[in-house]
Amino acid sequence: MYLFLALALFMVAISFVYQFYNREATEIVVPDEVMCTMDALLCPDGSYVGRTGPKCEFVCPEVMPTVPVESDKSNLIILDSPLPQSVITSPLKLAGKARGPWFFEASFPVTLTNWDGLIIAEGPATAVGDWMTTEFVPFTMDLEFTSPYKPGDPDFMKRGTLILMKDNPSGEPQNDDALEITVRFAP
Numbered sequence: 175m176y177l178f179l180a181l182a183l184f185m186v187a188i189s190f191v192y193q194f195y196n197r198e199a200t201e202i203v204v205p206d207e208v209m210c211t212m213d214a215l216l217c218p219d220g221s222y223v224g225r226t227g228p229k230c231e232f233v234c235p236e237v238m239p240t241v242p243v244e245s246d247k248s249n250l251i252i253l254d255s256p257l258p259q260s261v262i263t264s265p266l267k268l269a270g271k272a273r274g275p276w277f278f279e280a281s282f283p284v285t286l287t288n289w290d291g292l293i294i295a296e297g298p299a300t301a302v303g304d305w306m307t308t309e310f311v312p313f314t315m316d317l318e319f320t321s322p323y324k325p326g327d328p329d330f331m332k333r334g335t336l337i338l339m340k341d342n343p344s345g346e347p348q349n350d351d352a353l354e355i356t357v358r359f360a361p
Contacts (some may be wrong), residue, residue: 183189220289220330247353251276251338252310258355262334268299268315270338274307276351278341284315286357289333295319299338332358333345 210225217223217234226233251272256262268284276282281298289292299315324333333356340351 186255212347216328216330220333222328247351249273249351250340253336253338253353253355254335256355256357259358261358263360264295264317264319264321266295266317266319266336268317268336268338269313271310271312272301272338274305274309274311275311276340277301277305277311277322278343279338280305282313282341283339284317285337285339286319287335287337288359291321291335294322294334306354321359321361322360325361327361334359 208228209232210230212224213232214222214224215232215234219235221235223232223234225231251270253268253270255267255269266286272282280301282297284297284299285293286295295317297315297317299313302312302314304333322334336355336357340349341347342351
């Protein structure tokens with residue numbers, strides 16, 4: 175009986191040793207997982223992407239063609255300062271002229287956003303003169319903000335948008351309008 179028990183234990187031990195040295199036969203096969211390096215690439219649209227996919231490639235988002243829209247608002251509002259692509263600092267002095275209907279109660283809202291659309295400043299531009307007309311009326315505004323761009327930041331973070339919105343107290347979408355210009359932040 176002891177001989178039989180010893181022989182059974184010996185066979186079990188040999189089986190374990192065989193399986194240990196022949197693991198391929200007993201392992202569950204898992205598809206190869208790809209581990210990509212943590213590199214980053216600046217895409218043409220200003221976003222950053224990491225490596226992805228089975229070949230660890232950089233894949234930038236597709237730049238969708240823009241639908242032409244009427245961007246010339248010169249028959250409604252003209253911004254004399256700052257000009258598009260200007261480098262701006264705080265306080266930002268705005269000056270221009272807008273047709274009377276652009277105003278309500280002698281003002282209209284202005285918003286300044288960073289590259290990502292985050293509002294960093296807003297306030298009203300004020301008419302300089304009688305706004306109850308269909309003619310052009312001068313306006314001014316001093317807009318204070320903290321520059322979102324710091325030395326050493328990527329260049330895309332210099333970009334911002336100044337939005338001069340037609341005042342729309344009715345809230346009706348058909349009465350909405352805006353002039354948007356791209357500005358650059360100084361550090």
